[in-house]
Amino acid sequence: MELSIQLPKNFKEQTVRELLEQEWLVPRKVRHFLRTRKNVSINGETALFHFPVKSGDIVTLQFESEDYPTPTILSGHASTIEVLFEDEHLIILNKPVGMKTHPNQPDENDTLLNHLAAYLAPKNQLPYVVHRLDKETSGAILFAKNPFVLPILGRLLESKQIYRRYQAVVSGELKESLTIRKKIGRDRHDRRKRVIDERRGDIAITHVEVDAYIKKSNQTAVYCVLDTGRTHQIRVHLASIGHLIIGDPLYHPKPVGRLMLHAYELHLIHPFTGENIVATAKPGLW
Known part of the structure; x- marks a missing residue:
């Protein structure tokens, strides 16, 4: 694998060693x-x-073949892929509802990662997972296209330099925007679920912006922005204030239809070009 990268205009002069170690995390x-x-x-x-x-x-x-391990990914169906942005280093997709992000078993071949592997195969590239969306959640999701850029994108995610904005429809009338700061931990009685756990849980912060109240169905359309990325974070946080996401098969006592949660926007500054990338997964929930 050979990579050629032109350093951007605002690049601070440094040594090759500093570039590889501190900037590119080799x-x-x-x-x-x-x-x-x-x-x-x-x-x-x-x-x-x-x-x-x-x-x-x-x-x-x-790079030589032994520098980075090559993952084994069964090939899916390239026709299922909807690309929102792509270059030689990364790709942003619009994930369909009801599809897993990646396999949990080595023989699975019907996840988004499998389908992306089929899409990238003609280019002699492989996909690498940067973050995930729940199976029931649709929308914008980011993958790396080589192992070199993967830790760089991971650092951007951890340092909150990748902005993710979700749409959700919740039960009841949420009268005003708010920020939910409640720790999230595992449910000891159901391994699939998460709960609010202020003693042993991990810090989780969700900003909720009210978009519109739907009087006919007594539901509220909201936008959510994450400061942290805990499993089921939006679902658990909204449930904790009495506004469950419509269609949630895990947390709503009477789920009807699909989970009304959609990753609508994903923003990041490209780590090599400095380009401001804005990917919008339309049409969204409304």
Whole structure:
């Protein structure tokens, strides 16, 4: 695998070593191989690790097959893929409702990851999971297209530099926007579920914005933005204030229809180009 990346305009001059270790999060073992094999070049010239790199430089990295493990992913059906954004490093898809993000068993071939593997196969690329959506949730989801960019995208997610905005329809009238700050932990009685657990749970923060009250059905359409990414976070937080998501098969006592939760928008600054990427998964819930 060979990657060539032109450093963006606002890039701060630093050494090759600093670039690989601190900016691009290349694992120590892989950095060692790049150095000993002399598999780094700047503007077409072989570069040592103490060489400086600056804005506009084209940095090329040559990886060998043993540098990164190759995952085994059964191929699904490429025709199911709806692309919202794609370049050589990452891809954002519109996930259908009722489809798992990735397999839990090695023989599964009907998840979004399997279908994406089929879509990328003609390009000799493989997908890597950055984050997930619940099976019942639809909308924008991000994947890496090579193992090199995967930890970089993971860091952006952890540092809240990837913005995700969800649509949901909840029971009852939610009169005003609010922020829910309640810790979430596992349900000791049902391994599939999560509960509010202020003693042992993980910190979870959800911002809820009221969009419209639907008087006829006594439901409220809301937008949710996450500061954290706990399992079932939006579902559990909204249930905890008495406004369950319509159609929730786990948390609503009388679910009807699909889970009314949709990842409507995903924003990020591209880690290599500096481009502001905004992916909108239309048509959404309304």
